[in-house]
Amino acid sequence: MKDTESPPLEGITILDLSRVLAGPYCTMILSQLGAKVIKVEMPGTGDDSRAFGPFSNGKSLYFSSLNYDKQSIALNLKQPADREILEGLLNLADVVVENFRPGTMEKLGFGWETLHAKYPNLIYGAASGFGDSGPYSKRAAYDMVVQGMGGIMSMTGQPDSPPTRVGVSIGDLAAGLYLAIGILGALHKRSQGGGAVKVDIAMLDCQLALLEDALPAYLCLGEIAQPQGSRHPEIAPFQVYTTSDGFIVIAAGNDHLFSLMATALKRPDLLENHDYTTNALRRAHVDQLEGDMERTLRKRTTKDWLDLLNTAGVPCGPVNSVADVAKDPQIAARNMIVSIPDPVIGNLQVAGNPIKLSGVPDRTDHRAPPNVDGDRAAILSLLREAKPDRSAKGNYVHA
C-alpha cells in the first residue's frame, strides 16, 4: 500500500507531445496531481509557445506558466535514432498526450491503432479543434475559432457591443480540463482491468458542454441567448452595480438573500414592491431594480458596501483586477500562488494547484520550466534502467 500522503498520480508517467495550450494545460494538471511529465519537443525551437509573450528576461511567461515541473527531450520524429527513443518512452509511459491535427500522428507512424497494438496498456489522450470524426475533423482550429463557432462569444459582452471574447482562452482551457477528465477516467478503467483507450477531445464539443441551459433553451423553446453585460440571464439581483467609487458584484440568488440585502441596504421598500416579490419578477424588472438599488449603492464606497453586505451574509464581491486578486489574503491562505526559482526569470510566480486533497500536501518540489532538450541525459538514463516489459509494472490490475 502506498503512503496515504502520496499524490494520486504518483508513479504515473505522461509522455507529452503536445504544444501551446490545451495539451500542456492538461498535462500541467496531471503533474499537479503527481504524475511525471516528459515533454517531447521539436529540436531547436521546441514548443511554439516558447515564442509567445509576455517575456521575462527573454523567457516566455506564457510557456513557463504551463510547463514548470516538466522534463524536456527534443526528438526529430523523422530520424530513426530519435524514433527509437520515442518507442522506448512509449513503452515506459502510462499515457501519451498530443494535440496535433487528427491524422498527424498516423502520418508519423504513431497513430492510436499502431500504438495500441504495440503497447496495449498505453492510454492515448488527444485534443484537437474538432476531434477525430465529422466533416471538420481535419481542419485546424485555435481558441478564437471555437469561441466564435461554439456560441460562447454570442452570449458574452454588452448588449450593443461588437463580438466579445471571453478574456481567457476558454476554448483551449475547457478542452484541457476535459482531456484531463478523460485521461483520469481511462486510468480508472485500466486499473479495473478494462484495458487502455484513446481519449478523443474536440475543442468545439467542449464549448457545447459549457453552454448550460442556453442550449436546451434554444432546442426546446427556440429562445436564442444574447449578451447581457454583467447580468445573469435568469437570476436578479445578480450582476455588477455602480458604487460611489467603482463597482460591486451582488449575487442575491434567492428570496432569502434578497431580503437580507434589502435590510443591509436599509431599503425595506424593495421588499414591499410587488415587482420584486419573486426571482422571476425581479428578473422581469431587472432594469428598474438596478436603478432602484444603485440609488442607494452610489452613496457609499465599494469597500463600505462589501463590509456591510458580507456581515449580513449577502454574497458579494469586488471586481478585481489581476493585481487585486493576486494580493488577496484568501489566495495566499490557499497557496494559490507558487514561487519557482528559475535561472532566467529569477522568481517565477504562477497559479497554484486548485485541487486540495486532505492529507496530501501540494507539491513543493517544483522545477523550473525546462530548456528545449534540457533533460535529455536524465531521460535517456531512465530509459536504460526501465524494465523492457512494461506489463510488469505494478500500477494497474490484471483482473
Next chain:
Amino acid sequence: MKDTESPPLEGITILDLSRVLAGPYCTMILSQLGAKVIKVEMPGTGDDSRAFGPFSNGKSLYFSSLNYDKQSIALNLKQPADREILEGLLNLADVVVENFRPGTMEKLGFGWETLHAKYPNLIYGAASGFGDSGPYSKRAAYDMVVQGMGGIMSMTGQPDSPPTRVGVSIGDLAAGLYLAIGILGALHKRSQGGGAVKVDIAMLDCQLALLEDALPAYLCLGEIAQPQGSRHPEIAPFQVYTTSDGFIVIAAGNDHLFSLMATALKRPDLLENHDYTTNALRRAHVDQLEGDMERTLRKRTTKDWLDLLNTAGVPCGPVNSVADVAKDPQIAARNMIVSIPDPVIGNLQVAGNPIKLSGVPDRTDHRAPPNVDGDRAAILSLLREAKPDRSAKGNYVHA
C-alpha cells in the same frame, strides 16, 4: 476483467447532495463516464435550481440540463429515519459530493472526519466559494462573486465597456470540472491502495487557475491585463473582423498561417509590410493590421471568406449564435446534442458527452431528469440488497 466497451466509471456509485450548478455539473460529467448518481434532495422543493428558468411546460430546463440520468431520493437530514437511510447510502457509495458552505455537513453530523472514520473507503468531494480554509472560508459565494473577485471579469469586455461577465457561469463550471478531476484522481489513488481523501475545491481558486499568463505577467512583470474586445492579448491576427454581412474569426497564429492568409486574401502587400514580419510586430501594430485586413474583408460575405480561408488552411470560423451552432453538421456528427424523452418537456435536448473514448459508446440509456424523490422505492430496494460490509466491494484494491 470488465468488458472493454464498459464506460470507465461503471460500478461506481456517487451520492450527490449538491445543488444548483457546480456540484451537479461535476456529477453529470461523472454520470456521462458511467457512474450511477443518486441525488439526495430536500423534501418538497428539492434542488433550488428546479425553480430556475427557462421552463418548458413548467419544468426547469436549467435543472433538467444538469440532472438527466440521475436518480432522486428526498431526505430530511434532521429526521432520524431519513438520516439512517443516508447512512445506508453512504455505506454503499464510492463518492459523496456536496457544495454547501464549509461547516454545513459538520453541523448535520456528516462532516469529512466523521464520515472518514465510519466509511474509510468513501471519497468526499466538496465545492464551495472559497474552500475549507482561509479567511473567507465560511462566506457564501455565487458564480458572479468569483467571476468578479477572480480577475476574469477584468479581462473580459470591450476596452471601454463596463464590467462584463463571461456569458456562461464559468465560476461554477470551472469548479465543477476541477471537482471532477479531483474525484477521479482520488479514485485512482484509492485503486492503488492509497486510501480515500476529501477533495476540497474553491471556486475562487479555480478562477486563478484559468488566468493563464495574466497572473505571471502581473507577478513577474507588473503588467495588469485589460479587456481587449475580441483580441488575443499576445497574438495577431487573432480576433473578430468585419465582413460585408457580419463577422468572421481569423486566427492566423504564426508566420506560416499569416502568409497563407495574405495569399488567400490576395494581399501580398501584407507580407511585404515591415510592420507585419513577426507576430510581435503584428501585435504591436494590431489596429493598423485590423484596418488593413478589413479593407479587403468588407468586400465579401462571411460565407465567401470562410470558404476561401478554409480551403487555404487558415484557421477561421463564424461567430455563431447558439441556434447556429446547434444546427452545425459537425455537432451532429459528434453526437453533441442528445434527445431524452421526458414526460413533461416531451423531447428534452441537451449537450452530449464531450469525452469520446475509443471502443466505448456514448451512453444511450438516458433517463429523464427525476422528480423530487422520484426514485425512492428503487433506491430503498438497492439499500436492502446491498452487502452490509462495503469493504467486500470489488472496485478497489487492497495492496
